Amino acid sequence: MPTPQYPSIRSILLIGNYAPRQCGIATYTTDLRMALLEAYPQSKIDVMAMNDTPIGYDYPDSVVFTIDQDNPDSYYQAADFIRLSSYDLVCIQHEYGIFGGASGRNLLLLIRAIAIPIVTTLHTVLREPTADQQTILWELAQRSQRIIVMSSHAADLMQTIYGIPLAQIDCIPHGIPDLPFRDGYEDKQHANLTGKQVLLTFGLLSPNKGIEDVLYALPSLIQQHPQVLYVIVGATHPTVRQTVGEAYREMLQALVEQLGIQAHVRFHDHFVSPSALAIYMGAADIYITPYHSQEQSVSGTLAYAIGAGKAIVSTPYWYATELLAHGGGMLVPFHDPALLAQQINTLLAEPQLRQTIRERAYQRGRTMLWSVVATHYMRSFIQAQTHPRHPVLVLANQPIMHDSLIIPPLCLDHLIAMTDDMGLIQHAILTLPNYHEGYATDDNARALIAMMLLDPIQEPQAQCLAMRYLAFLWYAFNPATQRFRNFMGANRQWGEATGSEDAHARSIWALGTVLAQSHDPGLCGVAQRLLRFALPAVAQLTHPRPWAFALLGFAAYRRRFPGDRTVRACQSHLAEQLLARFQAAHQPDWEWFDDHLTYDNAVLPHALIVSGQTLQRPDMVAAGLTALTWLCAIQRPEADHFKPIGSNGFFQRGHAPAHYDQQPIEAQATVLAACAAFESTGDSGWYDEAQHALSWFLGHNDAGVALYDPRTGGCADGLEIDRINQNQGAESTLAFLISRLTMQTLTPPIRLGTAASKGTSVAPPTQIGVNVIPPRDLRLSRPL
Numbered sequence: 001m002p003t004p005q006y007p008s009i010r011s012i013l014l015i016g017n018y019a020p021r022q023c024g025i026a027t028y029t030t031d032l033r034m035a036l037l038e039a040y041p042q043s044k045i046d047v048m049a050m051n052d053t054p055i056g057y058d059y060p061d062s063v064v065f066t067i068d069q070d071n072p073d074s075y076y077q078a079a080d081f082i083r084l085s086s087y088d089l090v091c092i093q094h095e096y097g098i099f100g101g102a103s104g105r106n107l108l109l110l111i112r113a114i115a116i117p118i119v120t121t122l123h124t125v126l127r128e129p130t131a132d133q134q135t136i137l138w139e140l141a142q143r144s145q146r147i148i149v150m151s152s153h154a155a156d157l158m159q160t161i162y163g164i165p166l167a168q169i170d171c172i173p174h175g176i177p178d179l180p181f182r183d184g185y186e187d188k189q190h191a192n193l194t195g196k197q198v199l200l201t202f203g204l205l206s207p208n209k210g211i212e213d214v215l216y217a218l219p220s221l222i223q224q225h226p227q228v229l230y231v232i233v234g235a236t237h238p239t240v241r242q243t244v245g246e247a248y249r250e251m252l253q254a255l256v257e258q259l260g261i262q263a264h265v266r267f268h269d270h271f272v273s274p275s276a277l278a279i280y281m282g283a284a285d286i287y288i289t290p291y292h293s294q295e296q297s298v299s300g301t302l303a304y305a306i307g308a309g310k311a312i313v314s315t316p317y318w319y320a321t322e323l324l325a326h327g328g329g330m331l332v333p334f335h336d337p338a339l340l341a342q343q344i345n346t347l348l349a350e351p352q353l354r355q356t357i358r359e360r361a362y363q364r365g366r367t368m369l370w371s372v373v374a375t376h377y378m379r380s381f382i383q384a385q386t387h388p389r390h391p392v393l394v395l396a397n398q399p400i401m402h403d404s405l406i407i408p409p410l411c412l413d414h415l416i417a418m419t420d421d422m423g424l425i426q427h428a429i430l431t432l433p434n435y436h437e438g439y440a441t442d443d444n445a446r447a448l449i450a451m452m453l454l455d456p457i458q459e460p461q462a463q464c465l466a467m468r469y470l471a472f473l474w475y476a477f478n479p480a481t482q483r484f485r486n487f488m489g490a491n492r493q494w495g496e497a498t499g500s501e502d503a504h505a506r507s508i509w510a511l512g513t514v515l516a517q518s519h520d521p522g523l524c525g526v527a528q529r530l531l532r533f534a535l536p537a538v539a540q541l542t543h544p545r546p547w548a549f550a551l552l553g554f555a556a557y558r559r560r561f562p563g564d565r566t567v568r569a570c571q572s573h574l575a576e577q578l579l580a581r582f583q584a585a586h587q588p589d590w591e592w593f594d595d596h597l598t599y600d601n602a603v604l605p606h607a608l609i610v611s612g613q614t615l616q617r618p619d620m621v622a623a624g625l626t627a628l629t630w631l632c633a634i635q636r637p638e639a640d641h642f643k644p645i646g647s648n649g650f651f652q653r654g655h656a657p658a659h660y661d662q663q664p665i666e667a668q669a670t671v672l673a674a675c676a677a678f679e680s681t682g683d684s685g686w687y688d689e690a691q692h693a694l695s696w697f698l699g700h701n702d703a704g705v706a707l708y709d710p711r712t713g714g715c716a717d718g719l720e721i722d723r724i725n726q727n728q729g730a731e732s733t734l735a736f737l738i739s740r741l742t743m744q745t746l747t748p749p750i751r752l753g754t755a756a757s758k759g760t761s762v763a764p765p766t767q768i769g770v771n772v773i774p775p776r777d778l779r780l781s782r783p784l
Contacts, residue, residue: 003105008086010382011044012036013611014112015067016093018049021057022238022271024203024300025123027735031175032377033062040378046087048078050098052238070100072109079113083726084430089381090116095123095135097239103132111143115705117384117722120144121172125297126156127161138162145384145722148377150174150298153318167283170380174298175373176307179278181362187282188314197225197348200284200310202233202277203301206240207248208293210290210315215252216337217344218261225348232282233268281308285354286347289314296320302637307369309362311354328361371771385722407698407740411713412461414733415447419465423472427729431712434727435490441503442486443730444472445510450734452517453741461521470514470526473507477530482537488777493541499626501541505549508534512553516560538570544581544593545573548607555610562614575611575620582623590653591630597651600665602631606673609680628673632689635670642667642696647718662719663737664707667696671739675746684749694743697736708736 017026033045048066056066063722065081082090087417092107099107111118115597120140126133141147141164148170149155155171158164178584188194199221201211214230221228236249249269256265271278281287287305289312296317303323305312312329314320324331330343347354366372390547418425418433427437448469454462476484478497484507486499509688512533514527531553554571558564582604593604605628612620634657635644643652644666649658674690677683692700697715699706705724707716714728715736 001616009043009378009385011046011087011089012381013046013048013064013085013087013090014051014093015048015090017098018045018057018059018063020049020059021049021052022235023098025093025095025098028174028300032093032373035175035374036377037083039371039374042098044444047083052098059767064268067110068100069098070108072101072106075106075109076113079110082110082114084118087116088722089385090114090118091377091381092118092140092144093119093123094120094137103130103136105132105136108136108139111140115703115723117381118144119146119148119380119384120198120665121148121150122154122158123150123298124295125149125157125161127157127295129161134162138164141168142564146170148172148380151319151322153322154297170376170383171377172380173368174300174303176303176365177274177278178366178369178371179281179308181309182282182359184282184284187279190279191283193229193283196229197227198284199228199230199286199288199344200233200280201230201288201290201301202272202280203299204234204237204240204271205232205249205252206237210334211252211257212293213257213290213335213337213340214288215259215261215265217341218264219259220292220338221284221348222261222264226555228348229264229266231266231268231280231284233272233277235269235271238603248532268581277304278308279381280314281305284310286310287312288344289320289339289755290340291315291319291320292316293317293627294334295490303365303368306361309358309365309367311347311357312345312361313340323364324361325362326364327357328364329357330374348713387778407694408708408710410459410740411710412459412465414712414714414728415450415465415730415737416461418730418733419447419468422488423468426731428714428717430726431714431728431745436536438487438489438495439472440486440488440730441473441476441484441499442506443734444469444476445503445506446734446738447732448473448510449513450737450741451512452737453745456520466514466518466520466523469510473510474526474530476507477501477533479533481585482533484534486569501543501546502549504534504537505541505546505553508538508550509553509556512557513553514554535566535570538574541574544578544604545598546577548603551607551611552603555614558614568615571611572615575608575615575617576612578608579620579623582608582627586627591626593627595653597631597645597657599647599650599663600669601645602628602666602669602673605631606676608671609676613680625677625681628677632670632674633667636689636692641702642670642692643702644670644696648721659702660719660721661725662696662701664697664715664718664732667693668735668739672742675742678746678749682749687746687749690743690746694739707732713737 014029016029019026019030029047033047036043036045047062048065048067048071049059049063051066052069065078067078096104129137133341141162147168149158150173152171155169156167158169159166188196201214211232218230220641236246238247256262277423287310289299289302294317296319298319302314302320306323306328312324312350314324314329314331315334316331319747332339379541385688399454414431418428423439424447425433425435426440426443427434430557443481448466451462451466451469456463478485483498484504485494485496486503487494487495508531511527511531514523530720541547541550551571551574554567567777585594608620608624612618612624636642644662646658647663648661651657670693671690674686674693678686678690697708701719703719703724707719707724709728712728715732717725717727717729717732
């Protein structure tokens, strides 16, 4: 077995027929899974099998889910199962007839409802599809990151008939087992065929197999080679048997009697095991595929014969024409028993010619071994996951139209579920609190800010939650270091004596917000005292982002206490430092504070804008607006939807910004910064920017999928390259909540004609509607 050339994907789901179901697709899917596991034993490869009978089949444990092919609900259930599982990729084995509905339309119900990469193997590609067949295959290709076909002709048809670019298509040969090249003497003994010149056709019987043409050719063959025996191995195809019974086999048997060739034909009416098939194939002198249909995109039986190094005679269907093009067999016209007999007679009479053809076929088969095919499949899987041709398509929910954005009602259910008697749990497993990850001061500070944006009269739970989060901050402060600790385990033990600069500065922001927003004497008293305790360490902060967090807290605080000279001095010092950073780093093509952008980027210009307002420094406001304008142009390069800088690489000067993973915190930071710019300038364009960033949560993003879940009040943890991260952690949930509530505090601009431009390079956004934020919803969430 060759060493795999590509890394593996952790978890793969195959969808198609599967053994012990008896059909070519079932055999292929089963062999593919075994080959992938052998080449990539570290991967988990499960199967979702199609059932064509109510009782199904006695599947092995590798089949984790079954689909009733004719029941649409079963496809929706399968999609739910996939969404709730941890698969990295789905590989569909597509063939007409195995998926229910007209032309297999039911499959679309499933693929429209999942948001992980799909790789589809097409076992049939029709040159003249019906309208339904063409439409369904086109959509399947559109929703698949990669398309696998097994012949160059099929790839050409996908391009010319279905309009699929060749760059999306991988041509991977039909896999075959690694069979020895042998003379067949022992195999003939095992099969009771000693002394016979064996012609073989195997596979499930159906009327398009053309076996009757071989039977018509036999009398001529028998005259020259009296020991010839035609062996037909295979049961009738289950679908054919269900519709017309054994009519085709009975017709063949009647024809044998009519021609008087009973002694030269042997039927084996059963689905043979791999070991039995290897014996039959080894015993064959010539393998025949006399199919009637030219539009045969692939033939597993022909591939198997190539792998066994057989001399082959075939009709010129597409797959045979391509596979035998280099001397691996002989082609005869369709429906021509006379010429068929002539070619077979030639091969039987010339052992050396037969041997030459066998050797060429066997060498061709070396490139089709399952071990080789598995590496090609994994390469296609990796390509689908890491370099998608398009983002994940829309989930099977209501599509969100750009001209009718509706903000869901306020819901605190998930935030409450993530909060216990200590504080806010930082991470979630889907919608459940993940106690393994414990608590973070960062998130409790964010939660405290969110509660200050809620009206405690209309949302009485906000007051209780605010007390919980502020109590956590009080407990997080370490008097010995004058800094906040950040991480606490589920055992309520701190993991550090001093937390990050971000955690300290975010706590300052939260405390300043309490003092700006709350009228509760208890909350304000604790916040004031804690702010005083934490103030000295602010001068020791060394990074621009913590400066910005603290500046937002100081600006909020000074709205209530503008005469506090100590806080004003701290604010002025940090704001000067931040402005100096911008002045030193920015260039006409790089209007930023450093040579790279990382996370929570918009907080930097946001801090300059609000600091410039409270300090009465127009130069700071102008610098903040310049930087924010530049950032917005990067985050909405095509002026259609918000596209935050991804965390997988960020954005280094001289390089392209990373597209994934996109984090909710980036959308929140942009909403808040744009709202501050709107309040500072009155320019409606900034209100539009805030709307665009907010609408990212609701489906106006690269994937067209909403991250916010109105059923839970939670927000997914990010938009990855191939899916939504469905965990609803505290940071993400609060990012949406804070963004929503911040915009709710604004009075939408009054538009008279065309909104004024900001005078920048940022293209004006598409209007979503001026009243995107509904009045505060009075619905009570469940009690704490």
